Amino acid sequence: MHVVVDISGDASFHLCTDTPEDLVHIPPSDDDHQRISNIFNNAWKHPKPFPKIHNIFYVAHHSADALAHISRFSNYSFLWLNSNKVGNTQLLFHGTPRTCLIGTTASPAHTRLCERLDCSLCLILRESYDIEKAKSARMFGTGIYSTNVSSKADLYASPRRLMGRATLKSVILNHVVLGRTQLMLSADQSLQHAPDIYNSVTGATSSEGGALAYHEAVVYREDAMCASAVIFYE
Ligand SMILES: [Zn+2]
Ligand SMILES: [Zn+2]
Numbered sequence: 001m002h003v004v005v006d007i008s009g010d011a012s013f014h015l016c017t018d019t020p021e022d023l024v025h026i027p028p029s030d031d032d033h034q035r036i037s038n039i040f041n042n043a044w045k046h047p048k049p050f051p052k053i054h055n056i057f058y059v060a061h062h063s064a065d066a067l068a069h070i071s072r073f074s075n076y077s078f079l080w081l082n083s084n085k086v087g088n089t090q091l092l093f094h095g096t097p098r099t100c101l102i103g104t105t106a107s108p109a110h111t112r113l114c115e116r117l118d119c120s121l122c123l124i125l126r127e128s129y130d131i132e133k134a135k136s137a138r139m140f141g142t143g144i145y146s147t148n149v150s151s152k153a154d155l156y157a158s159p160r161r162l163m164g165r166a167t168l169k170s171v172i173l174n175h176v177v178l179g180r181t182q183l184m185l186s187a188d189q190s191l192q193h194a195p196d197i198y199n200s201v202t203g204a205t206s207s208e209g210g211a212l213a214y215h216e217a218v219v220y221r222e223d224a225m226c227a228s229a230v231i232f233y234e
Contacts, residue, residue, distance in 0.1 A: 002062035003070055005228050007036060007091060009175055011070065016062070022113045022125060023057035023230060025106035032058075032229075036173060039091065039150075040231050045214060046151035051233040054168050055103055057111070059125055059227045069128040072223035077177045086179035086199050091228070092146035092217060094129075095156030095171045096120045103170055103232040121170055121230070129222045139211075140184060140201050141191030143218035144225055146176050152214045168232040177224040178202070178217055185210045193220040200224065 002020050005011050014024075026033045036056050044050060061070055079086045098121035100114035113122040123130075129144045138145065147153055150171060157169040179199025185208075194200050202217045204210020219225055 001067075002060040003067060004058040004060055005070065005175060005226055006058065007032060007039075007173065007228055009089065011074075014060070020060060020062045021108060021111040022060055022062075023103060023111040024060050025111065026056045026058060026229070027106075032056075036229055036231065039173070040093075040171075040233075041150075043093065043148055043150040044154075045149045046154075048151065051150075051154070051169075053231060053233045055106060055232040057103060057106075057230050057232075059172075059230060063126065065127060069223065070226060073175070073177070073226040076221070076223040077175075086177055088178045088181070088199075089175050090148070090178055090217075092148055092174055092176045093150050093153035093171045094124075094144070094146045094174055094225075094227075095153030095169075096124060097156070097158050098122065098170055101167065103230060104168060121172070124172065125227060125230070128227070129225050131220065131222055139187040139189065139203060139216070140218045141189050141220075143191065143201075143220045144222070145216060145218050146174060146225070147214060147216050149214040150231075152216070168234050170230055170232045172227045173229040173231065175226045175228055176200075176217065176219060178219065179224075181217065183208065183210070187211060191218075191220070 099119040104110045153171040181200040181202045182198040203212040
């Protein structure tokens, strides 16, 4: 069995007859393909060449760990903390490099996660987001970063040359439970969790009086984020 969480946040279950694929191709004729393309294209804000989308897939969650993660994500998004439902779930992009050819085409050869330890896309899709692996000196400390600006996520989806040729880049579109988010006017690299009474932080952009050129949000628990779709583009 696998579960897909579509961009509306609805989970659908699928009984697999043969070896399950890790990515479920969304054909261009599908409404969701158009919706996801529009979200991605409208969120491209940087003055750099406009991307061309090649393939879009839903993430098929089917390992025991992945299914348990969906259940924790669902519980968390409906949890009540400080007399507030955490909620405030948003569709945000996360860019990460990959070192395999997954997503290159819709054929079964390109819809299975690789086993490489340096392929962070496949690691995230297999094991979900990992706070431990996110440990690096970023602006708002030890958390999982995402953005509503696709061209910003693109900065982290660094193009890799595989076997001598440039490959498509990829970003993940996620449901991110921001809950009550604290607007941060400046960096705080020491953050290990959201400030008291908050569930996440959002970096203020310069027009909001902050330090960022483009939106960035950070959650500090892995059950606050669930990968929905992956967009492959050049
Ligand atoms: Zn299936
Ligand atoms: Zn991979």
